[in-house]
Amino acid sequence: MTGLIGRSAGDTELDEMAETMVREDWYELERASEGAAAVGVLEHGTRDPDANVVWRGDGLLGVVYGVVSNRDRLALSWGDLFRGVADDSRDTLARIDGPFALACVDTRAGAVHLATDNAGSRPLYYAPAGDPDGPGNRSEGDDGIVFASELGPLAAERAAPTLDPRAVGDLLLFGGVVGERTLLEGVGSLPPATHLTVDDGVSTERYWEPAAEGLAPSGYPDRWLADYRRALADVATTARDRTLWFPGDADSRIAAAVLADQSPPIRTLACASPTGGDRETAGPVATGLETPNAGAHGDPDHHLVDAVADAVAATDAMVAWSAVDALPYVTDGLHDDADVLVHGDAALDAATWAGAIGAEDSVASALSERESALRAETVRDLLAVDADPLDSVDAVVANSVDGPAERTAVDAAAQIRAATELRSRAVQRRQVGTRSLASGSLLDTAARMPAAYRVGTLPISAPVGAGTPPIRRAVAERLGSDLAVIPTGPGGADSAAPRGEDSGGERGTTVGDAYARRYATDDRFRRFVDDLLDGVAERAPLDADAVSALHDRLAARDLSTFAPVAALTGLELWARRHLDDDTAARGRSALEV
Numbered sequence: 001m002t003g004l005i006g007r008s009a010g011d012t013e014l015d016e017m018a019e020t021m022v023r024e025d026w027y028e029l030e031r032a033s034e035g036a037a038a039v040g041v042l043e044h045g046t047r048d049p050d051a052n053v054v055w056r057g058d059g060l061l062g063v064v065y066g067v068v069s070n071r072d073r074l075a076l077s078w079g080d081l082f083r084g085v086a087d088d089s090r091d092t093l094a095r096i097d098g099p100f101a102l103a104c105v106d107t108r109a110g111a112v113h114l115a116t117d118n119a120g121s122r123p124l125y126y127a128p129a130g131d132p133d134g135p136g137n138r139s140e141g142d143d144g145i146v147f148a149s150e151l152g153p154l155a156a157e158r159a160a161p162t163l164d165p166r167a168v169g170d171l172l173l174f175g176g177v178v179g180e181r182t183l184l185e186g187v188g189s190l191p192p193a194t195h196l197t198v199d200d201g202v203s204t205e206r207y208w209e210p211a212a213e214g215l216a217p218s219g220y221p222d223r224w225l226a227d228y229r230r231a232l233a234d235v236a237t238t239a240r241d242r243t244l245w246f247p248g249d250a251d252s253r254i255a256a257a258v259l260a261d262q263s264p265p266i267r268t269l270a271c272a273s274p275t276g277g278d279r280e281t282a283g284p285v286a287t288g289l290e291t292p293n294a295g296a297h298g299d300p301d302h303h304l305v306d307a308v309a310d311a312v313a314a315t316d317a318m319v320a321w322s323a324v325d326a327l328p329y330v331t332d333g334l335h336d337d338a339d340v341l342v343h344g345d346a347a348l349d350a351a352t353w354a355g356a357i358g359a360e361d362s363v364a365s366a367l368s369e370r371e372s373a374l375r376a377e378t379v380r381d382l383l384a385v386d387a388d389p390l391d392s393v394d395a396v397v398a399n400s401v402d403g404p405a406e407r408t409a410v411d412a413a414a415q416i417r418a419a420t421e422l423r424s425r426a427v428q429r430r431q432v433g434t435r436s437l438a439s440g441s442l443l444d445t446a447a448r449m450p451a452a453y454r455v456g457t458l459p460i461s462a463p464v465g466a467g468t469p470p471i472r473r474a475v476a477e478r479l480g481s482d483l484a485v486i487p488t489g490p491g492g493a494d495s496a497a498p499r500g501e502d503s504g505g506e507r508g509t510t511v512g513d514a515y516a517r518r519y520a521t522d523d524r525f526r527r528f529v530d531d532l533l534d535g536v537a538e539r540a541p542l543d544a545d546a547v548s549a550l551h552d553r554l555a556a557r558d559l560s561t562f563a564p565v566a567a568l569t570g571l572e573l574w575a576r577r578h579l580d581d582d583t584a585a586r587g588r589s590a591l592e593v
Helices: 011-019 078-095 165-174 220-236 250-259 279-289 304-315 349-356 363-371 376-382 390-398 405-424 426-431 440-447 470-479 509-521 523-536 544-555 559-578 583-591
Strands: 003-007 028-034 037-043 053-057 060-066 100-106 111-116 125-128 145-148 194-198 202-206 242-245 267-269 340-342 433-435
Touching (some): 003 060, 003 100, 011 037, 028 053, 165 376, 165 559, 220 340, 304 405, 304 523, 349 363, 349 405, 376 544, 376 559, 405 440, 426 433, 509 523, 523 544, 523 559
Parallel strands (some): 242 340, 340 433
Antiparallel strands (some): 003 037, 003 145, 060 100, 111 194, 125 145, 194 202
16 A cells, blocks of 8 residues: 655664555655654655655655645745744644645654644554553664554554554444544544644644634635635646546536646546446546546456455555445556546535534534444444443544534534545555545635535434535536536435435445345355454454344345444454464455355
8 A cells, every 4th residue: 555654763664664564566665764763655656756755854854645736836845845844833734735644753853743634635643663561573672653654564563452442433333433543552543634743742733724704605606616626726737647536426527627628638537336436427527528538337357355355455444345436446447547536525515414503403413413324322232342432423523623513513524534435545545646635725615615505404303404505506507517517327416415324214225235235146255254244243342242143134135234344344354464463364264265
């Protein structure tokens, strides 16, 4: 998996960290060291030459995983950027846009700075070097901090790595681990727009948040569209060969219309999938752009078992593998069809459904209704420890910006999106470069959306509002392009319906139908899932009886089971490889069924 690694002490061990990362044969490792510190980035090389940088100078080591998309517009050299991060980090970080994760080791001051972009589009994990609870596998006297965009290098630092029960609950509740936790006890994660400093101690601060004041309805769509054009143009110019990923939603069509006059032109790419990839919509868009449309339209050669294993490796099981768009295709055929994928993220979904929240409504209740992948009582049953999964909902809200209520809800939903949808893009990033929108001005404008452009004003006791957001209609009118009003096909819809639900209201049914059918008809996939569920039932902190009951419901074709099944099977597969003593043997046994 492409990504960054680094440590404030033990530069000779950087290569060992790199060896624990998921690798493809075309990857290249760029690294630099200063004294005992070292940083590096594993990258796609000539396939995505404009992404990633390692910089050394003035006693500083800097690494960017991704791109600082507005760096040219700010006339900011890499030296200026890293010196700014080390010396006046809040101001510098607040000015730059992503998608990126970055690290800066200041050997002059003995400090380390880590930061994520405004949207949290790239994961960044950290832990003390060595193992504070035992001798570990590091030489005596090691200290400092290690950091990486994968959990594998940090799991290798610990003598007896164990699962974090609260993180397992988050994985089941949301379909991804949210906030500052990871699946590993003692290993932290940086939420969006967060700056971590390690000097005499460890401290974190949020360097950017959306403004509190709303915007007037008059002229709002024009302002939103101007911010969107600038953000999309910034990321597009960082990719020489760019392809627009087409999951069949309204945002992709808006992006296509905005990029239509770019030079060189974009291509579109779509793949039919239970969770995304709308070839019916991408085709007309490509015709309108007079540009090629690529995509797989049949069953890929890559078996689903192998695709799941690849997805779990790329995401560290921090997100359920069922959330990955076009799973078999993106783990195999994608590499042949694109070099860099551009995602037309419009930052609209949470901003629109938050209009259903009244001033007296509970943001936590709205967030649970809209963003949870599994009901809280089901999560409680699956855990053998005394933990309330709704505590995680409260924690996300508490760590989000203060009211008004819809502003807090938008911000909280963005934290969950970073942990789920954006984290799942690591699977694409294993094969190609990716570009997501992480512009502070765009996110700020979306969060400050006037009520007239949001969906509904229903009380929270009723279902969260759904339907086509007025903002999308207003933007389409201003674009004046046939591309922007092409209707979505079966892969997507203009809707703010709760995540993981279909029109029947049964959670997980849309995705679960395809995978449950595959479980019933594909012997290899069924044996693979059965083996992992049997294993995870015996793993702390899961309740064996509840997991076995879930297994029985899956065998009975209960479609709502696949959200937790995907989370638990991914967790077990990852744990076998990184936590168990018989790693090699057990890791193979799950795949060779």
